[in-house]
Structure formats: structure tokens, C-alpha cells
Amino acid sequence: MVPDDTWNALPYQPMRPRLPGDVEEEKTQAENRLLLGIFNNKFPLVNTWRPFTNPPNRLPISFNPNFNNPFANFDACTSPSGESGICTLGSLCSLFGGRPSGSCSFGKVCCINVVTTCGGTVTLNNTYWQSPSTGVSASSTCALKIRTDSTIAEQSKKPICPIRLDFISFTTAQPTVGTCTDTFTVSGATTATPVICGDNSGQQMYLNVPSSDISPNNVQLIFTFSPAVTTRTWNIKIAMLPCGATYLAPADCLQYFSAASGRVKSFNWMDVAGTATRQLNNQNSTFASEPNSFHPRSKTTQMCVSVCAVTLTNSQTALTTAQTTVTNAQTAVVTAQAALTAAQTALANALANSATLSGVGTSGILNRVNTATCLYDFLLIAGARDSTNAEADRFFGNALNPAIVPVAASVQVCSPMKPFQMTHRTDGTENAVVAGVNVLPAPADSGNVGFCLDYQEK
Secondary structure, three states: OOOOOOOOOHHHOOOOOOOOOHHHHHHHHHHHHHHHHHHHHHOOOOOOOOOOOOHHHHOOOOOOOOOOOOOOOOOEEEOOOOOEEEEEOHHHHHHOOOEEEEEOHHHOEEEEEEEOOOOOEEOOOOEEEEOOOOOOOOOOEEEEEEEEOOOOHHHOOOOEEEEEEEEEEEEOOOOEOOEOOOEEEEEOOOOOOOOEOOEOOOOEEEEEOOOOOOOOEEEEEEEEOOOOOOOOEEEEEEEEEEOOOOOOOOOOOOEEEOOOEEEEEOOOOOOOOOOOOOOOOOOEEEEEEOOOOOOOOOOOOOEEEEEOOOOOOOOOEEOOOOOOOHHHHHHHHHHOHHHHHHHHHHHHHHHHOOOOOEEEOOOOEEOOEEOOOOOOOEEEEEEEEOOOOOEEEEEEEOOOOOOOOOOOOOOOEEEOOOOEEEEEEOOOOOOOEOOEOOEOOEOOOOOOOEEEEEEEEO
């Protein structure tokens, strides 16, 4: 039996002094642990026993709390050539199949990640999905899955909410009378995304998903190609944005612009010669702009838009056929319910005779008859007005002008709404709309190209 007064040396062992080489040793140990965790995520074990499951939750952090851990994040970076990547160790970059280009702090490299296959899964921020170098065949599908999951080592630092797609390049078959035969679709996001095709280089999409620390999410990007033989190439940058960041798009906005001035275009708009229909059917997209200076304390009071300067295309904006005698037709509808068919026929004839004018929308239920115009293809700009304070919110036709009487000249319109938003909507056809009960007729459209607008805060 040990006497009570026996001296126990263990509690009084002096601590070894911290030596200069300890920090490097700790860094090496942390690197090895992180490499092992990444390896386990990228190459999961097939056996039941998985001692390295969920490594971010199991790896102890033994660094001095006053020392910034250079291995604990995958911060965004920009290479000397302008490509976006992530800061990581060179060994990790190689493990991910990335390409080092430029350097980051703490001896890390700017790792550029490129995927050139169909059917893969992306978990790294700032990954480029490029069309296969061997080309894509007609009547085929090419898809990519984006997975957000806070238990994955490369996503463990911050939860991810939205995903931003930047179409560095995007070329598929042109639509047939507004309907895409080649299609690009998105599934798994809470943001409603339209089906697009054609030429969309320089466009973007913000895709909202639930926070990755609440539930894992899988977003699918899917190309489906028609039998037509045509050029099909793409390079899409995939950015995974942290929840709560100040630069995120407002809710339900498909595109978001933070600069004080810039350009916004409908999908597949391009300054090209010819009269082919480029506007896409079934579009319902909201574009938002809220530059840093466009906030309640700023002297900026409004956002203004004007049509882009073009050199080849026949029109900067062509959403649908403009109306010339809408007022007369609507008056007939309101005056006599029995004359509805005749009034609708007169309206259709008037529409058919105006192909280069502006148009604005009005709506109202009068005598139980829907007398709305601008129902089918339009651009919605709340509070828009010109320099004379003529105001409208829905625009269509081949010119941007809030004048009630259609005109051929476009003017700048401004809106005081904050944040500034525009919504582009199109119906499912370019063919004529037949008159019906409370349905206004519309002639067949031809040569619609969508819109291109330059915006600037004032």
C-alpha cells in the first residue's frame, strides 16, 4: 500500500520548452492529416470499416491559436492569366488534378481546376467545366453534378448557399422559332432557371441552394443535344459562394450586377446580321443591379437603361410585334361586350401592321373583360420613366420608349427602385395567338432577337 505522503513526480514534470523547429513539425503534421482527409473523400474505402470517415470533424487542430493556419481553407485566388482558382498546397492541387498557376501566401499555389468530361462531380470552388476535347456528338447528353456538403474537407471552412455560373464561352444550336432543340437545363436549385441554348458567352446564373451545413445538395447541369450537326462548345466557371456574403444576389434573381454601369442582355442575344429569331421561348428571368454606391445613404437616386449600340443586328431590342391602335381596339372592347370578337380582330390587324415601333403595357379588368396588352413577351421595369416623366412598367416592340402612342425612337428610361430589377418574360410560341374568351389575339412574331441594354447609376 502506498503511503499517503509518497511523493508523486508526474504532476510536477516540467514542460519541455518550445523549440524553433516545432512550428514546422506541426505544419507538416497538419498537412499530412489534411492530405489523408482529402484522399479519403476523393477515394472512399470500399470496406465497412472506415477509420477516416468525416475527417474534418476528427482532425485535431494543434496549432498555436495566435498563428494563422495555412492549411485550414481553400480561399479563392486569381492566376497571372486571369483564371480563378483556389489557394492550396501543391500536393493537394495535384491530388485534385488541378494545374498550379501563380502563388498564394504560406507557400501555397493558385490551383486551377478544369473538368473536361461528362458525368463527373464537382466539389471545389472555382472549377471550370469545359466541353470535351474530343467533341460532343449529336443526339447525346452531357451532365455534371455540383455537390455542396460541409462535411467535405474542401468545403468545411464556410457553409455554401448560392452557386454562380459564369459562361466564359457557350455555343450550341440556335433555336427553331424560339424553341431550343439543343438545351441547357439546371436541376436541384431553388432558383427557377429557364431552358437556354444558342450563344450565351458572357452570361451568368445565380443558383440558390439550402445552406450546405444544413443539408448536402446536388445541382445538375445538363446539356441535351439534338440530331442537328453544329458547333457545340462551352467553358463554365462554377463558383461556390459562402452564406451571408455581402456580394450575393437578391433572392430569386437569376443575374446580379454590382458595378455602377454595365450591360445586360437576354439569353442568346448577339449583334449579328440577319433576321432569324434569336429570342428564346418560355423565359422568366429577373436581373438585379445594386452597386455599392446604390444604397440608402448614397447620393445615387436612380438606375437608367438605354439600348446598346449595335453594328450588325437589325435591332437592339425586339421582344414582340408592337401595337399601333391598341387604344381604339380596347375602347371597343370596353364599350360593348358583344363586340369583343370584332374588337379583338381589329386589334390583331393593327398589330400586324406595326413591326418597328415601341410598345408599352397596360392592364385592367373592365366589364369582366381582360383588356391587358403586352401579355406575351415583355420586359418589366418597375417605375421606369423618361426625361419628360412619361412612365410605363412593361415594354415590348422594337424600341424602348414609355410613350403611349408607339414610336420608332428609343430613349433612356430610369427607375428609382432599389435594388434595381428587370424581369424578362416570354410565352411558349412565336406563332399567332388566337382570340378567345378574355384572351387578346396577337399576330405571329418574326425576327425577335430579345434585348440588349446598357445600365448606369445616376
